[in-house]
Amino acid sequence: MRAQIAVYGVLAAVALIAPFLGLYPVFLMKILCFAMFACAFNLLLGFSKMLSFGHAAFFGASGYVTGWLVTVQGWGTIAGILGGVAVALLLGLTIGAIAVRRQGIYFAMITLALGQLVFFVCLQADFTGGENGLQGIPRGSLLGLIRLSNDRIMYYFVLAVFAAVYLLIRRIVHSPFGQVLKAIRANEPRAVSLGYKVDRYKLMAFVLSASLSGLAGSLKALVLGFVTLSDVSQTNSGEVILMTLLGGSGTFLGPVIGAGVVVTLQEYLSDLVGAWVSVIIGAIFVVCVLVFRRGFVGEIQRLFARRAPAARD
Amino acid sequence: MTTVFGVPLPAILGQMMLGLVNGSFYALLSLGLAVIFGLLGVVNFAHGAFYMLGAFAAYIGLASFGINYWWALLLAPLAVGLLGILMERLLLRHLYQVEPVYGLLLTFGVALIAEGVMRSQFGASGKSYPVPSLLQGGLNLGFMVLPVYRAWVIVASVTVCGVTWFLIERTRLGARLRAATENAKLVQAFGINVPLLVTCTFGAGVALAALAGVLAAPIVQVSPLMGSSLVIVVFAVVVIGGMGSIVGAIVSGLILGLIEGLTKVIYPEASNIVVFVIMAVVLIWRPAGLFGKEH
Numbered sequence: 001m002r003a004q005i006a007v008y009g010v011l012a013a014v015a016l017i018a019p020f021l022g023l024y025p026v027f028l029m030k031i032l033c034f035a036m037f038a039c040a041f042n043l044l045l046g047f048s049k050m051l052s053f054g055h056a057a058f059f060g061a062s063g064y065v066t067g068w069l070v071t072v073q074g075w076g077t078i079a080g081i082l083g084g085v086a087v088a089l090l091l092g093l094t095i096g097a098i099a100v101r102r103q104g105i106y107f108a109m110i111t112l113a114l115g116q117l118v119f120f121v122c123l124q125a126d127f128t129g130g131e132n133g134l135q136g137i138p139r140g141s142l143l144g145l146i147r148l149s150n151d152r153i154m155y156y157f158v159l160a161v162f163a164a165v166y167l168l169i170r171r172i173v174h175s176p177f178g179q180v181l182k183a184i185r186a187n188e189p190r191a192v193s194l195g196y197k198v199d200r201y202k203l204m205a206f207v208l209s210a211s212l213s214g215l216a217g218s219l220k221a222l223v224l225g226f227v228t229l230s231d232v233s234q235t236n237s238g239e240v241i242l243m244t245l246l247g248g249s250g251t252f253l254g255p256v257i258g259a260g261v262v263v264t265l266q267e268y269l270s271d272l273v274g275a276w277v278s279v280i281i282g283a284i285f286v287v288c289v290l291v292f293r294r295g296f297v298g299e300i301q302r303l304f305a306r307r308a309p310a311a312r313d
Numbered sequence: 314m315t316t317v318f319g320v321p322l323p324a325i326l327g328q329m330m331l332g333l334v335n336g337s338f339y340a341l342l343s344l345g346l347a348v349i350f351g352l353l354g355v356v357n358f359a360h361g362a363f364y365m366l367g368a369f370a371a372y373i374g375l376a377s378f379g380i381n382y383w384w385a386l387l388l389a390p391l392a393v394g395l396l397g398i399l400m401e402r403l404l405l406r407h408l409y410q411v412e413p414v415y416g417l418l419l420t421f422g423v424a425l426i427a428e429g430v431m432r433s434q435f436g437a438s439g440k441s442y443p444v445p446s447l448l449q450g451g452l453n454l455g456f457m458v459l460p461v462y463r464a465w466v467i468v469a470s471v472t473v474c475g476v477t478w479f480l481i482e483r484t485r486l487g488a489r490l491r492a493a494t495e496n497a498k499l500v501q502a503f504g505i506n507v508p509l510l511v512t513c514t515f516g517a518g519v520a521l522a523a524l525a526g527v528l529a530a531p532i533v534q535v536s537p538l539m540g541s542s543l544v545i546v547v548f549a550v551v552v553i554g555g556m557g558s559i560v561g562a563i564v565s566g567l568i569l570g571l572i573e574g575l576t577k578v579i580y581p582e583a584s585n586i587v588v589f590v591i592m593a594v595v596l597i598w599r600p601a602g603l604f605g606k607e608h
Binding site: 106241278293 | 413418421541
């Protein structure tokens with residue numbers, strides 16, 4: 001427990017001074033947005049054992065809606081974000097209601113297909129700008145007081161939202177609701193026989209995850225100022241899986257680290273190696289699945305648990 | 314002129330014919346997926362990549378070695394099937410003890426690798442593959458002129474699907490395969506080499522995908538990304554048909570191709586999504602799929 005507080009203390013300190021360490025704030029914000037996305041995704045994969053292969057739908061759709069509301073409709077920043085999240089929530093409710101009817105591998109395939117449906121809708125709808133996407137999305141200001149166009153100010157805004165989401169997810173997992181999810185994850189038929197309405201709990205977890213993914217997508221749209229089809233694509237859905245898996249699914253910090261690694265790899269490798277990026281990402285996937293299923297944080301936790309079996313969290 | 318929904322009938326019949334061609338590809342691909350899923354319990358995300366590799370094998374064979382279409386039809390599935398066997402032996406084999414979703418993730422990674430390698434070698438743009446001279450020209454069906462090649466695709470796919478169905482449902486080998494699907498340990502105890510059966514089945518399923526790729530090469534542009542969105546449609550087809558059901562895979566592949574073709578005339582904007590919408594409706598109405606059984 002003390003070690004945990006120390007780790008979080010160091011991380012918080014690093015996050016607070018990061019923009020002054022010569023790191024590019026937009027890059028840091030991109031990592032934070034994807035970390036938020038991965039944490040939201042982990043709520044499903046890690047804590048409820050549902051592998052969604054269509055999470056980019058929520059991330060992308062919310063980004064599109066926020067971008068459209070802010071740019072075309074002239075909404076304020078906060079209202080735009082809330083609008084995007086509301087759409088992600090409704091989308092999560094619809095897709096989730098269909099997908100939770102099946103489990104495991106079927107769930108993955110159904111979310112994949114419905115995610116692709118959202119992709120095609122975004123490709124053809126008018127407000128998304130089709131192949132070009134939405135460009136020049138303004139960041140606006142907070143309540144008309146704090147202008148977000150300054151990268152550092154925007155960074156602290158994104159960091160604050162991220163911290164709130166992170167704590168919320170911890171809270172959800174440790175709540176009675178989270179404990180029921182854990183029971184369903186461990187033994188679904190047993191949870192049913194204990195009288196829990198399993199599908200309803202799963203749907204609720206799905207909607208929560210979808211909404212928070214949407215929040216991440218909205219913020220990403222504001223940070224970078226554009227939304228494109230790649231935000232709703234299956235590649236993006238695959239990448240968030242990789243981030244979660246690589247960092248350690250079912251751990252709190254894992255997805256954050258995974259997101260940091262994957263975003264950094266993409267940022268620096270794409271200039272160096274071009275099309276080989278997807279080969280590298282694919283290879284990491286294969287290695288992860290074959291020999292590294294616990295991920296970074298999962299492996300470290302196991303190491304500590306082995307050393308001090310009595311002091312397990 | 315006869316019209317349906319304000320669209321001339323010949324146009325509808327024409328699009329349905331083209332839809333049937335697409336349906337043939339769906340049928341071949343979902344058949345391979347269903348066979349693999351039935352025995353291995355693995356959903357092969359790399360199926361689209363193997364389809365793409367089949368088309369590229371034909372393209373490279375012709376461009377670099379002068380191997381003609383007919384030989385490609387035989388050799389490309391063999392070569393890609395071997396690649397599939399290699400993948401099963403080296404990678405997938407280690408995942409049979411863990412949850413099936415890991416198989417999906419592994420094959421997703423393999424698909425990314427295959428697409429990335431081909432893209433770095435051949436670029437993202439499409440390559441065209443000539444229609445073999447024997448199959449050029451058109452058939453006048455009265456309502457449309459159907460290119461001979463497309464008619465050939467329908468006939469060839471339906472034949473291959475029929476033969477595969479016969480092999481699985483009506484032969485001794487197929488009986489063993491079905492038995493191994495039900496209870497692998499027991500079948501192994503009877504002295505049948507189940508791991509070998511699994512490897513060969515995977516190879517055969519992959520070879521079917523590659524065959525679809527060769528058949529598609531003269532119609533679509535051969536490109537590294539040709540399989541990546543197709544595989545998702547095929548997943549939806551398999552979910553609609555009911556996972557693991559051979560007949561379900563073939564029938565729903567063909568029918569969904571037809572429906573997609575029809576949608577292209579009636580409401581073109583929806584043609585990309587109609588399969589997914591149907592999937593959603595089927596899941597609400599019959600969660601196990603049209604031909605599937607609830608376990």
